Amino acid sequence: MMFIRIFLCLMMCLTLVSEEAEQKFDTSAFASVVVQHQGRLKPIDTFARSSLLGFHGKQRFAKQQASEWLMDVLTNRNLAYELKVFTIRSPAVVQSIGVKAEKENRYSLAQLKDAFMTHEPLIRALAEREDSELDETETQLVQKYNQVTFYVMLIQSTSCFWPDIVINDAALAKQFGVQPGAKLSYFFFADNRATLRQVLLDSSKKKEADQNYDDSALRDLWQVLDKRPVQESGMNFAVLPPAKGGEQWRSPWDILNASSMNDADQVLMRTLNDAFAALHDGDQDAFNTHVQTYKDAVQYRDRIDLEVSYNSADLFYRAMYFYIGAFLCILVLGMTKQPTWRKLALVLMYTGAALHLTGVGMRMYIMTRPPVTTLYESVLFASLISVATGLLVEHYRKDATGLLAASFIAVVLSFIGFSYAAEGDTMGMLEAVLDSDFWLATHVLTIIIGYGVSMIAGLYGHMMLVQLIQFPEDKEKNKEMLTTARGIALVALFFTTLGTILGGIWADQSWGRFWGWDPKENGALLIVLWLLIAIHGHISGEIKQIGFAMFLSLTTVCVALAWFGVNLLSVGLHSYGFSDKTAVALFLFCGLELVIVTVAAAWAKLKQRELQSAAV
């Protein structure tokens, strides 16, 4: 019971940490409005988070939720220009566009826009080149330019609803049926285009009759209205459902720039206009009512609310905290030898796994596809498999080795996964060839399970080496660990072999050949061969226990190369994103692993010899 209480306290703390202490304007209704972006229907919350991640590198801006930040950007141009939303860490990029470097590497649109405009021809020329021809600075320069352009268009995307047009002329205001000094949006005039036409006609007639007729108020108004669609219709902020029979959602400017507006569109546009007016007036209730009316009128809620809940729950982060807790408990167990710590670690691991599984399940339900379609997803799923394997080993052995392996791998893989989340929307649409639920659910799922189990096998190899160094005389435990390690290796071999062969069959179905020596295929084969070497080497007596532990440990290197390394080659039919930073991290990991494992194996061998000498 005590542990359950501790947990509940922990969970409450975690929940409280993530809660926003103060909210100026409740954006929750706005966050779940549907938008089509990058081919997918998603809540504005996801759109805001992925956009902010791109610009800022975080899913929150200062203390604001992403949707609050987006609301500011969509409604307040001056503020949007001043927000230091762009993160540029490379001094070379800052220098090349001639902007004064900021201490925190944060820049506003006001600082960057002119600088990028000046260098636009150069950047456009760079953008024409192949990616492989660009160096790191040039790549970032093009990226930042695209982000600035996107941000500018984002600011303009709802400008038709901004109540920033003022009619001070009493006669003119009367003609439109409003009070002098009333703040009106562009949409107001588009919606009252018949009145506007009549006013223009009347004015023209009066001007013909009387040359001295003063129409300056109307001329000023017309100038504003005439320019705006040309200036500000760039952004495809697609929040309005498609026209009948279509799939492409439309932005407010798409509707206004079309030749005519049907009744349904008019209703939706009026509701949005009212919502923006309420926002401008700071009327929370009216805003919520209009947004709700809008959402009801759009009639598309399929899994949208669940996605908003998924975003705000941050289940994978929370799971990671529990894994870290479990790992720390095992360390304390190692120091104190108190079995209570193992139990606590076990509970923490199970809680983390439950959150992790819920997160994976929610993603599957939202996307209606297996949870292994991107590197981000595959890492998180492999992490879950590692946790499950570690817990099974723990049930078998009850000596905390399974917990140690599972918690360590889960934490490491979680961090790797989060780095991929920074690339934007993690639920992106699939390429045509990958869009096969059957093969995703068979080949990709199996191979990722293989990766997960192989990672545990690798870590178990490390633990065997530590055991052999620390307790070379404990023959019984060493033998038990060897038996377990062989079991894990066989399970890993089963899944990697099955996954690799299923991949071959998919390739045969899709591309016409079972095996094409594609780098990704070679990577999978590398793990299979490596596990076969370890198992057969041990069977043939070519490698003993230390050798087997060493080979098993290096499985992690094979998995890293197969999973991430082959993408470095930029060839083949399996294409994924890759950056130089990942390459450096990968080489560093492989190098360190080689050194650590070799030194550990040599040390274990030395200990074994010492023991043998002592026995003699």
Place this chain on the structure above:
Amino acid sequence: MTDDAPVQNEQVKKVIFWISTPKIFFYSLFYLVAILVAGTLTQSELGIYEAQERYFSAWVTWCFDAVPVPGGRTILVLISFNLFCKLVFKSVWRLKSMGVNIAHIGTMLLMVGALLTAYFSIEGSMYIPEGGSSRYYIDNEKMSFSIIDTSPVEYNNVMAFSGRHLHIGSELKHKNFPGSIKILDYHRNAALELTDEKTTGEWRGWAKRHSIIPKLLEKESGKNRAALVVKVSGCDESSNGWHMVAQVEGPTVEVRAAGKVYQLIIGPRVYQLPHNIRFELVDFIAEYHPGTRRPRHFSSDIRIHQNGTLREARIQMNEPLRMHGYTFYQSSFEQKMDGQEATILSVVKNYGQWFPYISSIIICIGIALHLLLHYPAYLTRIVRMWAA
């Protein structure tokens, strides 16, 4: 003789015992991993096909371009032989080792399938514009040199030489061609450069003012442009001499002999579809995720003409068309600025196609059985845990 027989049998047994030892398997796998890593690393430079030819499908691989070492195919054959000997002469057929034996049988089958595929499969691609048709497919990986007799009015007489003839010093002769052709220079990928008129040598035609500039191989074989210099002899005096033949670039080279005109062509190997089949592309459909240029689905509506009969079929992603032992896959497409679309289909004939399917099932059954037989206590505990 009879006295020697037991000794010989003993020696044979020793050899078989040695060949079937897991040590060979262990060290061969090690070597295979080295070949796999080396070959994969060079793929970024050479492209997938060339790396495959040099490392994985090669009997001999050149280490650092200097030392010949066994290639991937040699090692795979060695592993297969080792496995075969182990299975036949050394395996213990009892329940405990049944899983391992079954997995080994599956692996053997996989190797047999790989062998059939390596030697008997044909791969190529078909390009069909919308509204157009084709009865041919080309293999961009393999080159051929053709001498085409254009003198018959209703047809051309084609004399084709496969890629294995395309090397410096090779002499090409055919009973229907009165002359002979010797290859003086050959490059799988090259560009042509305009030069001053050459004053030395027996250059003919446009070769007088051009040079071949060798280039590194492209990663995609289809982007390579082969070029060669041939010495023609035994033809008319005006045609005898050195000619330059290039893929895509330059005018068609023609030589005259015995009153006939022969064209010299270098290009990818071309195959004709079997049974007089002709594919007509009725419609190509490319769908994108809304608001993006990311393809969601593409398919080709094909009309299949065969000896006066006609039927329709759709080939789309992950759903190929299979007929007469051939499989046609939706591989790629082309969209021109004027809106004209074309489909690119992969064409494969693979006699070993079913081996991976069968062998994979057998291998997985084998490993699963081995796990079940060797870790029953563990599995029982897991089952009990879940049941509880």
